[in-house]
Amino acid sequence: MASTGGGSVLWVAMTCLALAGGCRDRGEAGGGTDSDTDGTASGDGPTDGDSDSDGVELCPESRAPRQLRLLTRREYDATVHDLFGLVDPESCSEDAQCPAGASCTSGACMVQAVLPTSFEIPGQAGWTTVHLAGGFNNWPGTIADGGWPLSYDAGSGTWSGTFDIPAGQHQYKLVIDDSQWIADPTNPQTADDGFGGSNSVLDVQTVSEEVPPHPLRFTDDLPLESRPGGYAFDNNAGAGLVTSVHADQLMRAAEAVASVALAEPAWMPCAPEGDGSACAEQLAREVGRRIFRRPLSDDEVSKVADLVRGEPSFDEGVSVALQSMLASPYFLYRFEVGEADGDRFRLTSYEMAAALSYGLWGTTPDDALLDAAAAGELDTVDGLEIQVRRLLDDPRARELVGTFAVQWLGVEPILTVDKNTGQFPGFDSAVREAALEETKRLVAHVTFDGSGRYEELLTADYAFIDAGLAALYGLPAPAQPFDQVALPPERAGLLGQISMLGTEAYSDQTSPVRRGLFVRRALLCQELPPPPPNAGNVPEVDPTATTRERFEQHMDDPVCRGCHTYIDPVGFGFEHFDPVGAWREQDAGQPVDASAQLNGLEELGDGQVVPFGSVPELGAILAGTQAAPDCFARHYFRFTHGRLETEADDCALQTLTEHFAEAEHDIVSLVIATLTAPEFRYRQ
Structure with a gap:
């Protein structure tokens, strides 16, 4: 790959944090799309205590924040899977369901080596427990939560253990007494942990060239999502700022996704003819719309097409363009910023499309949802409900539930x-x-x-x-x-x-x-x-x-x-x-x-x-209680909004739980009410 292309990817990735922060400060949805092309109705919006365009009264104290939501690892993998039509390994629940030579790992049949790996750590006075936490076991903070405990040998004064770890590169730490996290002092290979410290890096090598890594998990080495106290979900909107570890791993992920996508190019909208310029622009407009979850401006189309044309071959250019878009904040973040509408901000049609697809599928909007946004069909409660019901009929909704x-x-x-x-x-x-x-x-x-x-x-x-x-x-x-x-x-x-x-x-x-x-x-x-x-x-x-x-x-x-x-x-x-x-x-x-x-x-x-x-x-x-279904509705509110509720949400939650009760605690009814509520569509 030419250095100029790589430099473009690096520049976009390194500006991700600055751009995201700037948009948060200025309230810009970004994207270079004029307001009259995004399907959002203009005009005076509701003020506190008024009704929205559908006649639904907004809670006067509602203060749902404008926010940028970094894709979770789960959402990232699902998104690139759907963008490029990547095929899952055969699903399974036990080894017996897999072909010969494959094993059932994380619900998929995989030909992947799992190798015994030994650790021996010199002990220190006062340590009572030591366990391993890393990408290979989902970073558990305590032994009770799944940490791999090491055993202490008084004769040698060491903590040791042997564990089956999948082939590949993994980051990990030692956790002392379920509280103190340190790098492995016996392992010189480290990586920045993004919090001023270091993770140890473990390379588990296979003995055979025939054992490939899992082809569809691109985020295994990204830091685990933070979950503040009381918040159960991995989509905490407050954890939207990337560290240097995020930047490095997201760039690697973009490169890996581009490589896998080009190996199965059925997603390409065209084949290059002549100098490939026409196909480069078509790719920028059609694929770019799906990656950014909105139409690209003419200027953005030109920049993406220039990346394609700037490489020695068309395929190399497509790879660089894909990496650039996949490292952009407009891909990595879900925008819930909105446009001024009275004294509030109404989510644009494209922001609503993303909110619906990630809220119901955990992945990117499909073309039908983006088309509905372009046609202004997501500007009304009726239009939203039609799309919510359509998305609920998709198998991806079952998976996200x-x-x-x-x-x-x-x-x-x-x-x-x-x-x-x-x-x-x-x-x-x-x-x-x-x-x-x-x-x-x-x-x-x-x-x-x-x-x-x-x-x-x-x-x-x-x-x-x-x-x-x-x-x-x-x-x-x-x-x-x-x-x-x-x-x-x-x-x-x-x-x-x-x-x-x-x-x-x-x-x-x-x-x-x-x-x-x-x-x-x-x-x-x-x-x-x-x-x-x-x-x-x-x-x-x-x-x-x-x-x-x-x-x-x-x-x-x-x-x-x-x-x-x-x-x-x-x-x-x-x-x-x-x-x-x-x-x-x-x-x-x-x-x-x-x-x-x-x-x-x-x-x-x-x-x-x-x-x-x-x-x-x-x-x-x-x-038979009121508290239990009300609690379920509260958890679903948290999941869709990406945050814990505050006192300002009391009115919205009361409206939601009352609706849930009137619907005899029908779960689909709760989903529709939550995603079409004015408190979800408008931000302060």
Whole structure:
């Protein structure tokens, strides 16, 4: 590749941060497209307390911010997949479904080496635990969340361990005592971590040239998305500024995407004739519109076409042009800035198109949605609803509903959370993947195929499982993986699933606290303060005492009682389920006591005391509350807006939850109401 082309890509990438910040300050949507061509109606807009053009009253205190939203790693990969028609590896849930020589990794059949890799770290005084966190295990902050623990050898004074790691380059750190993150002192190869420190870099080499890396994951080495306290999702809009690590990795990703795309050029709108100028301009206009999610200005078209013409060959020029566009802030960021409309800013039609596609598909708008934006069809609630319903009919909507579900519930760590292999030898990667898939399928099924009502998520007496999960559930294997099967009477809905029960437990013991907090936070949106400094740790394991007996001391301790009265009595209701979610009748040689109660139901301290004796009974109780469906609506509001709510959102949330209740908690109705609400379409 010529140096001039590479320089163009570098310049665009290095200006990404400055451009994004400037647009944030000036309120420019950017893109060089005149307002009369973007499908946005002009004229006086609503003022506080007025109605929008559809006669819908805006909440007077609503202050939804104008913002730029950096594509998440998930969104980036899905976007380039759809832009260039890249084909996924064969999907799977277990190795047996893959061809000979391939294995099931992250839901796909892949011919990829996974090699044992050893670590040996000299210890320091005061260290009590050391674990590995990196791109290979999703950067867990604690061992309980999936960190790979090293073992201490007192004789040598070292911490060591051997783990199966996929071939390729990975960044990682050592985490000391679940709190202090350091680079590996034995590894001289490092990279900037973007926060003033260094990550260690590990190259796992294959012994065969025939083992390729995964062709479609371009973001594995990008930093993990930040999730502020209480925010469950990976699309935090507040984390939109790139670090030097982002810039380097995004440039590498752009180069890799261009290389893969040119190998399968079916996406090209034309074949070059003559000097290729006409095709270069057609590519800039048609492909550029899809990459930038809006039409390019004539000046932008000329610049992109010049990049194509400036290289020795047409293909080299296309590669440079693609890299330039893929490194541009107009690709990397979703703009939610809007145009002045009264004393507010109304999202342009193209901004709305992107908001809908990423909110419903997790990927870029298709041509039909961009055409609707160009025609002004996204300027009315009716036009928006038509497109929302069309997008919901696409399989990508089912996939994103599943993604929303596992992030809302916080069960993604089931893929890496530490479990005692001596106690649970069958709890392997295939079972973990299947557990996550079960959760995704249930929520998608209820939303699109079942009653559509939120309550069914908590009370469903069926599940979608494979042979591995069936063994844990004490059921015969289904005829086909993830067939719908009837659950045993002790399980129902999301509360009886392995993904939650296994995530909210330790490696070798259950946790009434973590399972109780799950109910309070994920299902009821009831936050409790952090424990005081003198609260103490998890009760010591006593082989003669049940988990319930050990944790009941919380209720006897005045320092702990104030909060744990809302937590532990709920968590005790899950005690029939062991650390991986399998049913058990005994704990520490004694019969399990799973009698439980909710102290405070609709809100903490409301005086209600509601006993229950099983997980299905708890699900039915929660399904009958106002707090649980209201909490679900709150989480969906957060997911679509990319942020936690503030007091200024109270009116919008009240309107949304009232609509949800009037619609008998129909999930699709909630989706439509959220994405067509004036508080989503207008910004302050």
